[in-house]
Amino acid sequence: MTSFPPCDDRNTDWLACLRASGYRLTGPRRAVVEALSQSGRALNATEIYDLARERYASLGLVSVYRTLEKLEELELIQRVHQPDGCQAFIAGFTGHQHLLICQQCGHVEFFEGDDLEPLFQRVAEESGYQICDHWLQLFGVCDQCRRG
Amino acid sequence: MTSFPPCDDRNTDWLACLRASGYRLTGPRRAVVEALSQSGRALNATEIYDLARERYASLGLVSVYRTLEKLEELELIQRVHQPDGCQAFIAGFTGHQHLLICQQCGHVEFFEGDDLEPLFQRVAEESGYQICDHWLQLFGVCDQCRRG
DNA sequence: GTGATTGCAAAGCGTTTGCACCGTA
DNA sequence: TACGGTGCAAACGCTTTGCAATCAC
Secondary structure (H helix, E strand, C coil): CECCCCCHHHHHHHHHHHHHCCCCCCHHHHHHHHHHHCCCECECHHHHHHHHHCCCCCCCHHHHHHHHHHHHHCCCEEEEEECCEEEEEEECCCCCCEEEEECCCCEEEEECCCCCHHHHHHHHHHHCCEEEEEEEEEEEECHHHHHC | CECCCCCHHHHHHHHHHHHHCCCCCCHHHHHHHHHHHCCCECECHHHHHHHHHCCCCCCCHHHHHHHHHHHHHCCCEEEEEECCEEEEEEECCCCCCEEEEECCCCEEEEECCCCCHHHHHHHHHHHCCEEEEEEEEEEEECHHHHHC
C-alpha cells in the first residue's frame, strides 16, 4: 500500500524533470506542479486551476491544460478513470501499480497486485488475444470518510 | 470466455425490456437497439448513429443519445473505459464479468476472473477502505487483427 | 385522443487553437 | 536577444436542452 504523504520532494523532482526535458520553469507551471504533486486526491483541470491560483493569481486555465499535457507526456502524472468520469489526474507511479480510489473524497492509494500473470496467460490462450496491458482498480470508501 | 455471436434474441430481449419499463417501441429506438445489440464491438454515439441510419434513415443523433440513456439505465448496455476514451458502449453482461478489449478493432470479450476476493480482502485490511466495486480490464490485439 | 417521442436548432460544457504580448534562459 | 510560454478570445467536438410537430398506444 502506498499513499501520498505531503511531499516536497515530488514537487522538486517534477520541476527538475521538466527542466531536464527542455521546458522552462515559469510561475504558472510551478503553481500547477505544486497543486498536483502535493495532492493525494485525483484532481480535474478546474480543481487544479482553483488550487493553483491561490499561488499564482493570474493563472489561465489554458496553462493548466498545457502543463498537464507535458506532465502526462513525461509520465509524472496519469489520468484516473472512474465510473463517473475520466478527467481527473493523479501523480503517476513507476512500475505497474493498481489503484484504490475513494468514491467520496477522491483519495487515491496504490497497491501491488498479487501475481496476475497466470490469469492473463489463461485468458490469452483461451481468447487468442495478445495481451498488452491491464487495468485493475478498486473503488470504495476510505477510512476517514467512513468515520466522518 | 464469452463473445458476442450475432444474436437476434438480444435484440428482442432489449425491446421487450424497454416496453416492460413503460417505454414505447418506435422506429428510432428499434434501429439503435438493433445496431448495438448485434455488435461485438464497443461503439460510440456517432458509430451507432451511422449504423442505425442504415435501418432508419431519418434518425437524429439526439435520439441515439436518448436511447443510450435508457439502455444504460436498464443496465442493458455499459460504458467501456479505454486509455483513449470512454465514450463507447457495449452490451452489458449480468454478474461480474471482466473485459478483454482489442485495441485495433474494438472487439470485446468477457471473461471470468480467478477468485480475486482474497486480494481485495488483503487490500481492504491494509488500507482501511471498504471496497465496493472493482474493474479488471485487459487490453490487447485479437486473433483476427494479429493475422492481418 | 393524449402524452411520450421525435428531429431540429441552439445552448452547454470541457478542451484545444490562434494570436499578440511577455518573460525565462 | 530569441523564442518558449502566457492569457485572452474564439473555435471546437461531444452532449444536453427547448420546442413544436409527430406518432405509439
